[in-house]
Amino acid sequence: MRHWGTIALSFFLIGSPIICITWLISIFVLLSTSSRFYGSLVWATSATVLILVLFWLIGVLKDDQVTTLIALIAVLVIITTLGYSKYESHIEKLKIVDDQAINMRDYEPFREGTKAVSLPEPASLKIRSKLPHLDGSTALYPMYATFVQAVYKQKEYPYYGQDSEVQVNGTEDAYNRLIEGDVDLIFAPAPSKDQEAQAKAAGVELALTPIGYEAFIFFVNSRNEVQDLTLEQIQSIYAGEVTNWKQVGGVNEKIRPFQRRENSGSQTMLQKIMKEKQLMEPAKEDVNSGMGDIIKQTANYRNYKNAIGFSFLFYATEMVQEQQIHLLKINGVEANRENIRNGTYPLTAPFYAITAGSDNPKVQPFINWILSPQGQYLIEKTGYTPLNP
Structure with missing residues (x-):
């Protein structure tokens, strides 16, 4: 029980700042753009990171695996953002x-x-x-x-x-x-x-x-x-x-x-x-x-x-x-x-x-x-x- 209690506490201590940062970023996104896409991307990325943190805490993933996966997520987020930005630019150019x-x-x-x-x-x-x-x-x-x-x-x-x-x-x-x-x-x-x-x-x-x-x-x-x-x-x-x-x-x-x-x-x-x-x-x-x-x-x-x-x-x-x-x-x-x-x-x-x-x-x-x-x-x-x- 103590083991799971420690995991829960650690998850709370790590996850709370992530959620707070996500909330602040999503507010900024809503204020600066009319697209729902970027807000959804922020929350989806945050949820994925939290899942990786949980798997790391319970021992399913090792340190180097978590680091690799987070780096991969970052790359995917950048590619997705650039791709969607290009799509928006194309739409804006349509007369x-x-x-x-x-x-x-x-x-x-x-x-x-x-x-x-x-x-x-x-x-x-x-x-x-x-x-x-x-x-x-x-x-x-x-x-x-x-x-x-x-x-x-x-x-x-x-x-x-x-x-x-x-x-x-x-x-x-x-x-x-x-x-x-x-x-x-x-x-x-x-x-x-x-x-x-x-x-x-x-x-x-x-x-x-x-x-x-x-x-x-x-x-x-x-x-x-x-x-x-x-x-x-x-x-x-x-x-x-x-x-x-x-x-x-x-x-x-x-x-x-x-x-x-x-x-x-x-x-x-x-x-x-x-x-x-x-x-x-x-x-x-x-x-x-x-x-x-x-x-x-x-x-x-x-x-x-x-x-x-x-x-x-x-x-x-x-x-x-x-x-x-x-x-x-x-x-x-x-x-x-x-x-x-x-x-x-x-x-x-x-x-x-x-x-x-x-x-x-x-x-x-x-x-x-x-x-x-x-x-x-x-x-x-x-x-x-x-x-x-």
Whole structure:
């Protein structure tokens, strides 16, 4: 009994510092990285060392054997860490298609060198006072920034400024701010069911004025040989019924279907085209939310060879030019401006100027001007499709 008691005491005296050090290292890892892998590796290494210590104490392993095994473990840990680090680096290099990939600052109105399109002549409407407060989808900011540049008085309108009359907070936050009365007008796709319910609960009526059209597109890695999918095949992929590219004419490889955040404009569009089919659970990724907490959120599209993603045509154009992705034809029809205009591309959707009972007298004249030839000209020149091309 004394023998086992001595072993237990020795194991406690040796193991306690190892566990404490492991705990401290794991806390540091959680604070410095968003990956669960390294924390798991730390604890797995610690557990292995503790087992070796126990075997050494009971005489199963000799001193030189323990030393050799610990050295071997150290080598394996280093190789594993380097290998996983290389894998992470590869993943990070995969192009992400995300609405934040466009630098909004490049389109700020009146900024020197702005990409915001200008009219060839003075605007027929000028607003110099009681400027309507604007917000909207990041997909549409390059467009409504041109409206501001044409009509509003010249000054700085930082897109991120808390006091700025012209902001871009994304579809979800833009709807929230409109419903709460923080802005007069937003530019966005049609609201989701949640956003409609939110407005109804707040006693707010959303007034949607269509001002142009955009194509909702699906894309894959440029190396993917699949060029065309039917709408039914898209629905089946995102319902989890079609899981391999071989089922739709591609190689024998599992399909990675990416989705977007709930209530984002593109995710709402996906939900609408699914119709009666149940949308599968989206892929998740670990994200460090601060203070060592790691949460799961919907993964951004990464350009894996077997991935499929979706967006609006304006976003994907640059990546197509860089030959990183190619757009899929839907029902045999290519997503381009001509097919949006003639109505043959099946996933064309209007986007809107949306109000919720603003008492600003300048809002309706502004919307009327957007529908005028000058406003429609700016929509087309920015890269979208006007109502009456």
